[in-house]
Amino acid sequence: MASLPAGVPFPQWVRERVLELSAQGLKSPAIADELAPLGPKERAVRDIIAAERDEQRRTAKPHTNGHAPMLLPHEARDLYLYQSGDVAATNKQKAAFIEATTGKVVSSSLVSKEIVHRLNFTYKKINNHSNKRVESDRVDWFANGPWPAVGRAGCRGVPTEAMVDLDEKTVKYGDLLRQMGHAQRGDRCARAAPPPRSEKAYNLILAIDVNVGVLCYVMFRGSVNKDVFYLFLALYVLPAIANTGPRFIMCDNLSSHFGDEIRDLVSSHGHIMRPRAIHSPDHGPVEWCFSHATTFSHEHDAYLIEHPKEFGRVYAAGLDTLTAAYVRRYFAAAHYPVAGEPYKPYMGQVS
Known part of the structure; x- marks a missing residue:
């Protein structure tokens, strides 16, 4: 039977006592019994121990194999x-x-x-990116303005609040199911689910900005060509940004994005449109939004297995959770300056 602490805040005393008993080798049920009725329940005991363990993981782990580093x-x-x-x-x-x-x-x-x-490095999976990238173009995107005298057009000098990012994506049923799971060591991780390609994919076009989050999007079954992109701009994007001042619309360099009729349409409304550097999805905040909706779908994996034909609605529901706060965070992650978010300027990288 534990006694009340003297001169110590009760939560602090509980935490210290739990960790003390845990260090003595007692398990969570025994600790809960020891501290009853003043102490926490067994679940709270486990949470305290887990929090302490996670805190210790922030520091370098000891060399359990007995090998101390030889190099400075x-x-x-x-x-x-x-x-x-x-x-x-x-x-x-x-x-x-x-x-x-x-x-x-x-x-x-x-x-x-x-x-x-x-x-203090770790051994991680290598994430490959395209070897067709042109690093000078990637640097120019942030170093040059929309009308540079030399080099490639970029976004320098454009307020992030004036930017609109848009892109298209193919949404496949198999991509929305969880890709990872737990299994006993030596056993396969498997489950019964519809074939990944059992449902016809959707095409999605999404436009975002930091002011409202998602400006608009359309999901449909069919190809995305220049005519579809033109209609998306004319019927959805341009009305959504009407009377908000000149806007800077950016997207990838797909040829269907930059026909003469599309440039004329955008410029007739007082806006400008520029392509990002080739093979640079990390400079497109909209890519983070696609991942956001995919993660949302993974969280509803059980529903998708039971209702595979609803995968388009589930992905759309994930897009609907994209608030302006999320989009501001994703713009900042893509190296654009956003008020209230840490600024990570793109300085180029060694290829």
């Missing part, structure tokens, strides 16, 4: 740069590099551990 931080950095410069280098070659530059002999099996331990 700057030596590990040199090794990492060498590895990045010669991706075909073997661990033996890396060990030889370490010995030649530092005089230290490191086993080839410990080379990657030296990088992980000293630089």
